[in-house]
Amino acid sequence: MNPAGGWTGRTATALQSALRLSQERFAERLGISARTVGSWHKKPDLRPQSDMQQVLDTALAQASDAERDRFGALTSDAPASASPAGASSEADERLDADPHIGAALEWLDRHAHWTPGTARRAVADRLARIDVQELHDRGTQRGWVSQRDVAAALTTYYGSQLDDHGLYTAQCGDLTMNTSVLTCADWLDLNCELRPPYDQFRVPSAQPEADLDLADHAFDRAVQRLAETLSMNTRLTDSPIYRLTSTDIREHQLRGTFGVSQFVHYALTADLLEGELVDAVAAGSTAMPLRDRYLPDLRSVLDVGERLCAGGVLALTAIARSADPYRGDADYLLLVQERSGNVLNAARRLAVIPKGFHQPLTDVRRDAQVGMTLRREMEEELFGRPDIDNTLGEMLAADPLHPTKLTEPMSWLMAQPGRLRMECTGFGLNLVSGNYEFASLIVIDDEEFWARYGGVVEANWESATLRQYSTTDDELVTELLGDVAWSNEGLFAMSQGLRRLAEIGGERVKLPAIEWEISQ
Structure with missing residues (x-):
């Protein structure tokens, strides 16, 4: 050689x-x-x-x-600037010109201690050997792995309890819903309004976390992720994200601290755990070297200050509707999405909507409030504002959520107190990739909203489909809860949201009671 x-x-x-x-x-x-x-x-x-x-x-x-x-x-004969054979021109252009791919390549070179340009050559070489049809077939196979399969595999890997923390399980009639969300009694049924003084997370410093060294297998998987991202034309945006460093969470209170990281760090490390897990389950294997390295036991999951613990906010949206001769009694409309295959997180899974990463837009300290992310995700995922979708372009507005920039539906909701209710219903750590999850509930009690704006509520590119359910249809909602296509965090948020909605929704909610327990 x-x-x-x-x-x-x-x-x-x-x-x-x-x-x-x-x-x-x-x-x-x-x-x-x-x-x-x-x-x-x-x-x-x-x-x-x-x-x-x-x-x-x-x-x-x-x-x-x-x-x-x-x-x-x-040291192959192909020059570094050459297009990988078999790669699409679009993938080739992104490899050369996409600043976010460039940021990921630079991150890889730095953390693998390679000379600049080495990661690009490695990704180009891998891209030339990728069989796109094989990736589609693998995506189909991953879709066959159910939420229950994932939860069972993680229970086998980790066990189900450490001290007073355990895996979230919900019961609805005869239906048992097991998840891989690690939580505790203090983190459930929070009934915490997402506004000051209840929503009080702080960012002591915006300095990035300490560097890490990538082992051989970790580097190889990161290279593969980038090559697949280019082959499948998946969006990858290197933007700041919050990393959880400490928590003080209890009923009516969200407190703790966040640091700041970059999305490419997450995408090329912790986010690889989900694909590795699903592929292992599909193959009947227990070998998960990345998980062994990044998240080996429940104590490492709970020690959020010593790892990259990224995460997000997701909410069950419930919109009041008046009685209808075709539909029946007054109810709440529930919205559920099937995630697109083009997203990096929970692809092709069911989830509540909105769902998004917790990350700053322009003000690192103010945007740390969970409610800020939820309002942003409402604007982006429900009301169609592309200018706050950082996967579509750079953020240029000084205050993207200024009252003068809000969409008409959001402006109407914010115009009078009481039209929009946002609460955090639960918190947990998702064992799939170690993410933190703020399960939340959005309630619009004024029936006039749906009459005015129901026609403009439309999911963005992150959703493949958007489904409607009624809180008076106990059969279909119960059937939905038993669907094996849920993401773990989606099922967690749905269950907790329905529990809280039953408490505050009055006659509009006619669903079986949902009770939770912590796995022993």
Whole structure:
């Protein structure tokens, strides 16, 4: 495998990248000065002398199979700027020009200790070998893995309880709903209004978290994620996200602290756990090396300050409607979405709507309030505001949620107190990827809203379909709760939302009682 024609500065630095060593550590391994390694970076066409050629030969011979494979990929004949064979022109353009893909590549180079450009070549090589039909087939196979399968696999991996924390289970009549959401009694039935002084999370610092080192398998999976993202034309946006660092959550109170990270960090590490898990379940395997590395036990799940704990806010939306001769008594309309296959999180799963990552828009401290994210997601996912969808473009407005910029439906809701009720109904840590989840409830009690704006409520690109259910139709709602296509966090939010709605909804709610318990 030694380079044809002998070593050059270019191939020597490729070996350094394949070994994932800094210039100093590479020099130490070869027994030479760091200045010599630096000269190879500056002069890629330089040919080392014969004794140095032998040193490099020995280093390559002592490399592991994985390291030699990486070296072979990095020194292939295809130039770095060439389009990967078989890749679509659109994927090729994104690899070269998409700033978010560029940010992900830079992140990979930095955390794998590779020289700049190495990750791009690795992704280009992987992209050339991807079979798009195979990815579609895998997506179909993943869709066959049910929410119950996922919950059972995670219970087997972690067990079901640590101290006073356990897995959330709900009972509706004869139906039992097991989830992989780790929670406790203090985190449930919060009935916490999403406004000050109840919604009080703080951001002490916006400095990014400490760097991490990617192991070989973790780097390989991250490269694969980027290649698949390009092949399937999946949106990837590198924007700031909140990372949970501490909690003080109880009834009527949301307190704690957030730090700030970047979405590519999450997308190329913790978010890979979901795909690895579902693929393992589909294959009947228990091997999950990424989970073993990032989230090995329940104590590491609960220790949010020592890991990247990203997450989001999702809410059951209930809209009051008047009695109708065709539909029946006055009720609440419930909205449920089937997630698109083009999203990175909970693809093709059922979820309540809205559902979004908890992240700042323009004000890192103010936007830490859970209610701010929920109002933003209402505007984006229900009322169709593309300018606050950061996957579509840069955020240019100084205050995207200023009253003068709100959509007409949201302006109407905010015009009078009492028209819009937003509450957090529960909190938990989702074992699928370690995310925090704020299960919430949005209630619009004024029947005039649906008469005025029902025709403009429309899901965005993140949803494949949008379904309607009535709180007077106990049979269909119970059947919905038993659907195995739910995401775990979606079922958690749906169950908690219906519990709270039964308490405050009066005669509009005619559903079986839902009771929760913490798995023992």
